[in-house]
Amino acid sequence: MLNKLLFKHQDKKQIIIAMIGSFLGITFLITSIHFLIRVNEFGQGNEILGPNTIIVQKKVTTSSTLGMTSTTFSEKEISKIKEESYIEDVKPVISNNFDVSFQTNDPLVPYFRSDVFIQTVDPSFLDVNTDDWNWKEGDTSVPIIMPRDILVMLNTFMSASGINQVSDDLAMKIKFKFTLSNETNKEWINAHIIGFTNEVSAVLVPESFMKYGNDKYSEGKEQKITQIMISGKENEFGKVEDLMTRKGLESKNSQMVVGRLKSIIGTLFFVVLGISVIAVFLSGLVMIQYLQLLISRNAYEVRTLLRIGYEPKILIKKFSYYFARIFAIVSIIGVGLFIPLKLIIDQVFQSGGIYIDTGFTLQSMIAVLLAYILFLVSAYLTARKGIFKEF
Amino acid sequence: MNIYLDHIMPHPLASIEHGSDSIWGKHIILEAGKRIALNASSGKGKSTFTTVTTGVRFDYEGQIRYDEQDIRTISPSEWAQIRQSKIAVVFQDLQLFPKLTVGENLRLKNELTRSKTEKELHDMLERMGIGDKWEQQCGLLSMGQQQRVAIIRALTQPYSWLIMDEPFSHLDEGNTQIALQMIHERTVEQGAGFVLTTLGDLHGYEYDLELKL
Numbered sequence: 008m009l010n011k012l013l014f015k016h017q018d019k020k021q022i023i024i025a026m027i028g029s030f031l032g033i034t035f036l037i038t039s040i041h042f043l044i045r046v047n048e049f050g051q052g053n054e055i056l057g058p059n060t061i062i063v064q065k066k067v068t069t070s071s072t073l074g075m076t077s078t079t080f081s082e083k084e085i086s087k088i089k090e091e092s093y094i095e096d097v098k099p100v101i102s103n104n105f106d107v108s109f110q111t112n113d114p115l116v117p118y119f120r121s122d123v124f125i126q127t128v129d130p131s132f133l134d135v136n137t138d139d140w141n142w143k144e145g146d147t148s149v150p151i152i153m154p155r156d157i158l159v160m161l162n163t164f165m166s167a168s169g170i171n172q173v174s175d176d177l178a179m180k181i182k183f184k185f186t187l188s189n190e191t192n193k194e195w196i197n198a199h200i201i202g203f204t205n206e207v208s209a210v211l212v213p214e215s216f217m218k219y220g221n222d223k224y225s226e227g228k229e230q231k232i233t234q235i236m237i238s239g240k241e242n243e244f245g246k247v248e249d250l251m252t253r254k255g256l257e258s259k260n261s262q263m264v265v266g267r268l269k270s271i272i273g274t275l276f277f278v279v280l281g282i283s284v285i286a287v288f289l290s291g292l293v294m295i296q297y298l299q300l301l302i303s304r305n306a307y308e309v310r311t312l313l314r315i316g317y318e319p320k321i322l323i324k325k326f327s328y329y330f331a332r333i334f335a336i337v338s339i340i341g342v343g344l345f346i347p348l349k350l351i352i353d354q355v356f357q358s359g360g361i362y363i364d365t366g367f368t369l370q371s372m373i374a375v376l377l378a379y380i381l382f383l384v385s386a387y388l389t390a391r392k393g394i395f396k397e398f
Numbered sequence: 399m400n401i402y403l404d405h406i407m408p409h410p411l412a413s414i415e416h417g418s419d420s421i422w423g424k425h426i427i428l429e430a431g432k433r434i435a436l437n438a439s440s441g442k443g444k445s446t447f448t449t450v451t452t453g454v455r456f457d458y459e460g461q462i463r464y465d466e467q468d469i470r471t472i473s474p475s476e477w478a479q480i481r482q483s484k485i486a487v488v489f490q491d492l493q494l495f496p497k498l499t500v501g502e503n504l505r506l507k508n509e510l511t512r513s514k515t516e517k518e519l520h521d522m523l524e525r526m527g528i529g530d531k532w533e534q535q536c537g538l539l540s541m542g543q544q545q546r547v548a549i550i551r552a553l554t555q556p557y558s559w560l561i562m563d564e565p566f567s568h569l570d571e572g573n574t575q576i577a578l579q580m581i582h583e584r585t586v587e588q589g590a591g592f593v594l595t596t597l598g599d600l601h602g603y604e605y606d607l608e609l610k611l
Binding site for chain 1: 452454474475477478479481482487489493494495497498502505506507509510511551555
C-alpha cells in the first residue's frame with residue numbers, strides 16, 4: 008500500500024533517462040577497468056624482467072667508433088635519468104670483466120661448450136623468486152637466467168647431433184658449469200637455469216656471483232657501464248621513448264613495441280575510465296535528484312503518514328529500498344552488457360595478435376559493488392534528510 | 399495520560415487579544431478520561447491547539463507535557479509510537495490520501511496497530527452510512543463523506559486522547575449524532591478522553607468540561 012501511495016503516481020521519464028545513463032556508465036566503467044588491468048598484465052609472467060622495464064644502451068655512431076664520444080654511462084648521467092618524473096628506477100647493468108665459458112655438465116645431454124657473456128642487474132628489476140636468485144661463495148651451484156636464443160642454439164646443436172631437443176622445463180633440470188679464468192687462474196662452478204628471457208642477450212647471474220668473479224679474475228680492469236635498465240611508470244612509456252630519442256639511446260625493438268602498445272591502449276582505457284566515472288557520477292546525481300524530487304512531490308503523503316503514526320525509519324527504508332532496487336537493476340544490466348562487449352573487444356585484440364587474459368577481473372566487479380554501495384549510502388542520506396524535513 | 403498546557407502561547411496568536419476565559423497563556427490540565435469541548439470562534443486558534451498538542455508544530459511559548467514529559471523532548475520515533483497508541487487526531491483538513499480508496503486509507507492506518515478486523519472497518523463505514531464507499535477513491539468523495547472516513551480512521555487505533563478539529567463541520571445533524579455516538583462508545587470503551595473543537599455547536603452532548611480559546 009505504501010508503495011502504491013508513494014511510487015505509483017510518478018512521471019517515470021526522468022528516472023528512465025537516469026537509468027539509461029547509469030547503466031551505460033556502469034558498462035563502460037567495468038569495461039575500462041577490466042581492460043586497463045588486462046592490458047597492464049599483458050606481457051607479465053612471460054618475461055623475467057619486471058613490467059615496463061627495458062635495457063638501453065647508447066647508439067653506436069661514427070663519432071663513438073672514432074673515440075670522440077663515449078658509449079658508457081657515467082654516475083651523473085644515470086642519476087639525471089632517474090630524476091625524471093615518469094621514471095620508476097634506473098640501475099646499471101654490470102658485465103663480466105673476466106673470461107667465462109659455459110658448458111653442459113650432465114650425462115643425459117651431450118657435451119656443449121661456448122664462451123659466454125654474463126651480466127647482472129639489480130634484483131628489483133627481475134620478476135623472480137628472490138629465494139632462488141642468490142649465490143654466495145661456497146654454494147655448489149649458481150642460478151642463472153638464460154637468453155632464450157642460447158636455448159634455441161643448444162636445441163639446434165642437439166637436433167644436428169640427432170638428439171632429442173629440450174623443453175624449458177627440462178632445460179631447468181640440466182646441470183651446467185661455468186669456467187672462470189684469467190691468464191693465471193681457472194675455476195669451475197656449477198650452474199642451473201631458473202628462467203629464460205627474450206629481452207637480455209647475455210646470461211644473467213646474481214650480483215654476488217658477478218662481484219666474486221670480477222674481484223677474483225678481472226685483474227683490476229675498470230668496470231664500464233655500457234647498458235642500463237630503465238623502469239618506467241605505468242602507462243607513461245611514451246615519455247620514456249621520448250627520453251631515449253633525446254639522449255640517443257636504443258633498446259631491443261620487441262621491448263619497445265610491447266611498452267608502446269601497453270602505453271597507448273592503457274591511456275585509451277584510462278580516458279574511457281575517466282569518462283565512465285563522470286558518467287556514473289552524473290547519472291547517480293540525476294537519480295539522487297530524482298529521489299529528492301520524489302520526496303518533495305510526496306511531501307503531503309510523507310507528512311500525513313508521519314502524523315498518523317508511521318515511523319520515519321520505515322519511510323526512509325521504503326525510499327532507500329526503492330532506489331536500491333533501481334540501481335541493482337542498472338548494475339545487473341550494466342554487467343550484462345559488459346559481457347558481450349568484452350567478448351567483442353577480446354576478439355578485436357585477438358584479431359590484432361594480442362592475446363590478453365580473457366578471464367573476468369575481480370577488480371571491475373568490485374568497482375561496480377563500490378559504485379552500488381556509494382549510491383546506496385547517498386540514497387539513504389538523501390531519503391533521511393527529505394523525510395525528517397517533513398517531520 | 400494527563401496533558402498539561404503550561405502557559406502556552408502560540409507565536410501566530412501572540413499579537414491577538416484573548417479573553418479572560420481563554421486557555422492561551424494559562425496553566426490548563428486536560429485530565430485523563432475527560433470529554434472536553436473547546437469552543438471558539440474563527441481565528442482564535444482551534445487548529446493551532448490541535449497541532450501544538452499533538453506535536454505537529456512547536457512554535458509556541460510555554461510548555462506542553464504528556465504526564466511529566468515535555469513534548470519538545472520526544473523523539474520522532476517516540477512520536478510514531480504515541481500517534482499509534484496514545485493520541486488519535488481528526489485534522490480539520492482531514493489529511494486523507496485522495497488517490498487511495500477508502501479501504502486503503504483505513505488499512506494504511508490499521509496496519510500499524512491491527513486493532514480492527516477488516517469486517518469491523520466495514521461495519522464502521524456501514525454505521526456511518528458510507529458502507530458502499532470501500533472501493534471508492536477518497537478524493538472523489540464529498541467533504542462530508544471524507545470527514546466520516548477521517549473519523550473512522552482515528553477510531554481504528556487505540557488511544558488515551560482523541561483530538562478532533564471541527565470534525566462535524568460538513569456533516570448533517572443525523573450523521574453528526576451517529577459519529578458522536580461512535581466516538582463516545584470507542585472513548586468510553588478505552589477509558590480515554592477526547593477534545594472536540596467547535597465553533598459553538600455542542601450537538602447536545604454532555605461534555606465533562608468546556609474550554610474556550
